[in-house]
Amino acid sequence: KHHNVLHLVTCVPAGRLSAGPGAPAGRGRAPPGQHAAYEHILVERRGEGERVTLIQLNRPKSLNALCSPLMSELLEVVHQAEQDPAVGAIVLTGNEKAFAAGADIKEMQDKRFADVYRGSFLAFWGGVAQCTKPVVAAVNGYALGGGCELAMMCDVIYAGEKARFGQPEIALGTIPGAGGTQRLTRAVGKSKAMEMCLTGDMIDAQTAERA
Template identity: 45%
Template sequence: MSDLPELVLRGSPSPHVVQLTLNRISKRNALSNELIVQLAAALRTAALDDSVRCVVICGGDGFFSAGADIKEMQQRGFEAIDNPVRRAAWRDISGFAKPLIAAVDGVCYGGGHELALLADIIIAGAGATFGQPEINIGILPGDGATQRLTRVAGKSLAMLMMLTGEPIDAATALRAGLVAEVVEKGQALSRAMVIAELIATKPPRSAELAKASVLAAYHTTLDTGLEFERQAIRYAFTTEDQTEGMNAFFEKRPPKYSGR
């Protein structure tokens, strides 16, 4: 592994926050199998580190990610995007239990867009564009967009993006509920960091339970989701942080959360 290029850079810009920067700049962060594997490994490490409470994923100057690696697909065909290693890596990314923010400035296409869809919050710069252009090379999205984009933005917009291959701008993505905020061009990462730092001040188990409960809305019926929420809050009431939070409220002081 040490002989491989470092395709994901890890930083800790503030307490309890990890920044993961996609670092395949010469290929506009095209999601090669190795990049996906390294990103999954970085998230597994963050998942096991009790000091980490929020992760921010970002790209380079002018692009988040241009999509999957077309050269790999040309050489390996379908196996390039559907193999046991890549599937396992995507499962680890999608199953990351802690809050995950994507800071998107510039191009966010194809597999890169599908990666951003795995984030809990997307912050977009004003010049960002989002697209699923796979139809232009004779295929279709294969890393989740047909399901996740449709659930988030609705059938009509998902169909428009996937059947025409044309991207949408940040303002359209905001109206569709695809992104949480649009900020000035070049400011997506700084805004994402502000949000991450705020999340990091909250009780980490409660944040994870809230994330899991919201995601349950996409996988279950309403009644099942409501029961999931009920069990999640039941568990939250058993944590030390719940006691600390409530005591701090009545004592009119800032809470000190431990993650227990």
């Protein structure tokens, strides 16, 4: 797997990723232009010959905060796409306001360190990075905390003009817990990664591309 490559482009408008009426009720492969039914994500096949699996994070009220059920659904679809010989690539996106604004704090707030440590909390998220087919992150809006880490698990990041990247975990008294300390260092270098992790400051797409 190659290191992440960041490009500055304009993402597909969120409205074009919305499910149309009559989307199928069952999971699995969706007809052209329609989504399979999941609770926290939207899935459809796109492109010539439907060779691209498009996955849209769909928790708009929480800025696409990453909860365990969402990640389970995401990894299920990634696995299905990886096993499907008709799929050539996977695109992961959010909406114009947020790719994903981080892990779901409500889900984590009552967990104790010992429970998290023994249960390898968040370890299964790495399945996105283990996919053997190209995974592209199309980022607009906020990609913070776990959302930034999820984007870095992908092979290529395409960032829109409104994209904002950051690892603000320090504001909660913790550090990036889903590989951010490792992937961010490899992507932008030790100094910039330390600055982002120690300050929690966000950077825009242009700064991310330069880094």
